[in-house]
Amino acid sequence: MLVQRLGAPSDFDPLLDRIRGARIVMIGEATHGTHDYYRLREQLTRRLIAEQGFRFVAVEGDWPDCERVHRSVTAAPGGLADPQAALERFTRWPTWMWSNAEVARFCRWLRAWNQERPPQQRAGFHGLDVYSLWESMQAIFDYLGEEEPASLEAAQEAYRCFEPYGRRIEEYGAASRFVSARCEEEVVRLLARTREQAAADGPDRFSAWQNAEVVAGAERYYRAMMGGGPHSWNVRDIHMADTLDRLLDFHGPGSRGIVWAHNTHVGDARATDMAADGMVNIGQLARERHGADAVVLVGFGSYRGTVVAAPRWGSPAEEMVVPPARPGSVERRLHELLPERAVLVFGGPDQPGWVTEEHDHRAVGVVYDPTFESWGNYVPTRLGERYDAFVWCDETRGVRPLPALTSFGEMETYPAGV
Structure with a gap:
């Protein structure tokens, strides 16, 4: 040692x-x-x-939140000029995890470092987690509406399945324990279509695919969470590990x-x-x-x-x-x-x-x-x-949170809050 x-x-x-x-x-x-x-x-x-x-x-x-930061730090078209502005748009509680002055400092450095290099050599900033079902669904709508309108139907079917439960998606998880409230089939169809479309290279297509993976992971996560115990933890960490592997593939052979x-x-x-x-x-x-x-x-x-x-x-x-x-x-x-x-x-x-x-x-x-x-x-x-x-x-000592408009997020994670 x-x-x-x-x-x-x-x-x-x-x-x-x-x-x-x-x-x-x-x-x-x-x-x-x-x-x-x-x-x-x-x-x-x-x-x-x-x-x-x-x-x-x-x-x-x-x-979705980290994608805004990614577009800013890589100076991608349409990205915000200041990464802190992207971080301040994090609204899911607990916002201070990433919307803080310490992360803003790093992201500003990363943007400056990236701007000295060609786009294909710039370092990205991505999110691994599974919670953003509604935000990811909206991102899929936005992408398909512009790029693949013929594929919009699969996304709309998945959305209609979750819609009766509103933004409190844990109510879907509770209902699925007692009645046939599983949206799994619609989500699988959505995932299959976006995977097919993502076969063509491009960051926007990859992001749409990843948002579909988030929707699929969130459906499994909230259904598992209502059963208690460690299964929902495993669903979440396996999703994060799978996302990491997709990012390594997306960034190219030998990427780190x-x-x-x-x-x-x-x-x-x-x-x-x-x-x-x-x-x-x-x-x-x-x-x-x-x-x-x-x-x-x-x-x-x-x-x-x-x-x-x-x-x-x-x-x-x-x-x-x-x-x-x-x-x-x-x-x-x-x-x-x-x-x-x-x-x-x-x-x-x-x-x-x-x-x-x-x-x-x-x-x-x-x-x-x-x-x-x-x-x-x-x-x-x-x-x-x-x-x-x-x-x-x-x-x-504690971090320095940025100003943020907080909205209530998912139910408490297992184990508590990590």
């Missing part, structure tokens, strides 16, 4: 040496609202794009991608108690599909500080105090052993017991109650198996 103190972007050199040759790098976060995680993730990502030729960033966000998501999605589920519950995640799936040598998983953690989160699902965000990590946790051990900031690169025969043995590892979602620290908010983890590297920040 190698430990490097962090102070400047150049201090990531040992991690970049580990990444060299990998096709996929997943960079996590222990919360969805910590400035330090976003800032350090940005520094690492800039170097991966500029020095190692990574072609896109794919985030734990909705495809970066994922930004919570530690619970990035860190291999097999090294946690998630595996005992039958759960998988995108880190595990990427290792299985592409091989461990082609994938580098990077986790984050801290001992104490503040975080932007919400006390209840759908409520306004606020800055909360994150208390010192509890005894016996990974975070407590790192607080005792390491400097204020460091990157750990795992591997080799000299790894200490606290890296190979199971210890609690903090995970904070968009909903957070610091009083749960004595019994919740932690995932039993074998750190050196879950990640290939780990970024440590002893004390952290």
Whole structure:
């Protein structure tokens, strides 16, 4: 194991040496609202794009919202001139995950970097998640109305199937448990038509196909969610892993991608108690599909500080105090052993017991109650198996949300808010 103190972007050199040759790098976060995680993730990502030729960033966000950002950062025709304006149009709660000053800073850098290169060499920004059923449906209508009006009927049939349940799509999931309310057949027909149309190259066709995949994934997700348990989690993470694979294909042979998501999605589920519950995640799936040598998983953690989160699902965000990590946790051990900031690169025969043995590892979602620290908010983890590297920040502070008009999103995710 190698430990490097962090102070400047150049201090990531040992991690970049580990990444060299990998096709996929997943960079996590222990919360969805910590400035330090976003800032350090940005520094690492800039170097991966500029020095190692990574072609896109794919985030734990909705495809239509991130498509606006993508068009802005790649200076595509019709894209907004300022990526921050695209981020401020994120309305699905919790908006602060991506609509924040830290992401805006990175996206402005990415646009400036892209504008110095021809369009085919520009790095993209994409969404991996599954929630945007209505937004993706509207995007399909917009595309087909202009490009393929003959294919509009399949989209309209899918829309009419969901329409009785309104924007509260979870009502469809509840109804499907008791009556024949499944829209699966209409969605499959829509997906087949858009896949066929997407056989021709082009970013607009690919985006229409991905929106159809989101509609199909959302139908499965909301139906599974009403059954409880981990199945809906697996539907969501398999959708994100499939989207990542499509992006690698779309960006061309040998393309390399970066994922930004919570530690619970990035860190291999097999090294946690998630595996005992039958759960998988995108880190595990990427290792299985592409091989461990082609994938580098990077986790984050801290001992104490503040975080932007919400006390209840759908409520306004606020800055909360994150208390010192509890005894016996990974975070407590790192607080005792390491400097204020460091990157750990795992591997080799000299790894200490606290890296190979199971210890609690903090995970904070968009909903957070610091009083749960004595019994919740932690995932039993074998750190050196879950990640290939780990970024440590002893004390952290919350992100800076951008102004946003928030609309209520999907029901609470399983597990809570990650």
